[in-house]
Amino acid sequence: MSAIVNAPKEKVVLAYSGGLDTSVSISWIKQNYNMDVVAVLVDCGQPDSLDEAYERAIAAGASKAMIIDAREDFVYNYIFPSIKANLKYEKSYPLATALARPLIVEKLVEVARKEEAKAVAHGCTAKGNDQVRFDVGIRSLNPDLRIIAPLREWKLSREEEIEYAREHKIPVKVSKKSPYSIDENLWGRSIECGVLEDPWEEPPEEIYTWTSIRREKNETLILEIEFEKGVPVAINGEKLAGVELIKRLNQIAGSFGIGRIDMVENRLIGIKSREIYEAPAAVVLIEAHRQLESMVMDRELLHYKYLVEEKLAELTYYGLWFTPLRSCISSFIEKSQEYVTGKVKVKLEYKAFSVIGRESCYSLYDLKLATYDKQDIFDPRYSESFIRIWGFPYEILARKGRMLEER
Secondary structure, three states: OOOOOOOOOOEEEEEEEOOOOHHHHHHHHHHHHOOEEEEEEEEOOOOOOHHHHHHHHHHHHOOOOEEEEOOOHHHHHHHHHHHOOOOEEEEOOOOHHHHHHHHHHHHHHHHHHOOOOEEOOOOOOOOOOHHHHHHHHHHHHHHEEEEOOHHHHOOHHHHHHHHHHHHHOOOOOOOOOOEEEEEOOOEEEEEOHHHHHHHOHHHHHHOOOOOOOOOOOOOEEEEEEEEEOOEEEEEEOOOOOOHHHHHHHHHHHHHHOOOEEEEEEEOOOOOOOEEEOOHHHHHHHHHHHHHHHHHHHHHHHHHHHHHHHHHHHHHOOOOOOOOOHHHHHHHHHHHHHOOEEEEEEEEOOEEEEEEEEEEEEOOOHHHHHHHHOOOOOOOOOOHHHHHHOOOHHHHHHHOOOOOOOOO
């Protein structure tokens, strides 16, 4: 009589953050799908200890956990391209969370292949944008993988999730007194839930960590940020690698309270959401880069790039990173950065900053044309003829009696 051998369980690779949603998802997947959970922590520069999150994943019931250091990948292949494109969704949000998702998806699909897993799971809610970014990204890279989203199938309030974690002895940091949902990486920090869901209420100071003010109100600081082909490479003459430069600027600008963003944004699924972000390095670098572009780009390229930037921000926010349009727009952005090299001088002060200087060997600014003093070489006789030609279509309309009467 031969012994009965139990077939090995199928594996699912879980995008694990260490937070409440993904921690309770481990237990739920095991109970409802009878699968071994491989928890994958992708390090995109989040400041929390990933070793602690690793131990939490094992304690929550994962059969295996792993940490993938993707910080340099994140900076050079996602953050720096986003600076080149001045990416902000709805002109405010620097897309920190959205930018990290395609990178995390790539790592999940790669691990699923190596582990011979049949499914990939995430802890996204049914109301959010991240579920779209994960689902669409996974199917774009491997449409054969099954996608498991516990919080879409298992409708719980945040309070009920916290109670579930307590009952199942799942170690999590949140509590009913501090119910905030937080996502962090090197490029920014997002805070949701609790009192923040009322768009009329001022966010309590306790939610801010990156922008906790550590400077006097009358204190100022001037930084010189150097760019090479659209990429920040130095602060005050000190050459810095990408990860270190962003960390340094997060600390410096954050100490002035710079980088707080409070907005009501349009989620992809049509719901408006009040969002709080902290992104000190992002807001400073994007504005510094934009100001440098204004010096070295001709008007037509600059104005057209504004339109393309808006579209690329939408594609990133909407989870359409792995698409032909995103790839083509990114190629255009990369080409546009050929001459975006120079220095930008930024003044930091209490909860604010401003660009106060810029210089580039590729500058199109010509003092002898711009000045009103004796160095002026602009011939004023050109203006009358130019204006006459420029306005010809409207002059002709008036002569034909077709000028609009409404003003």
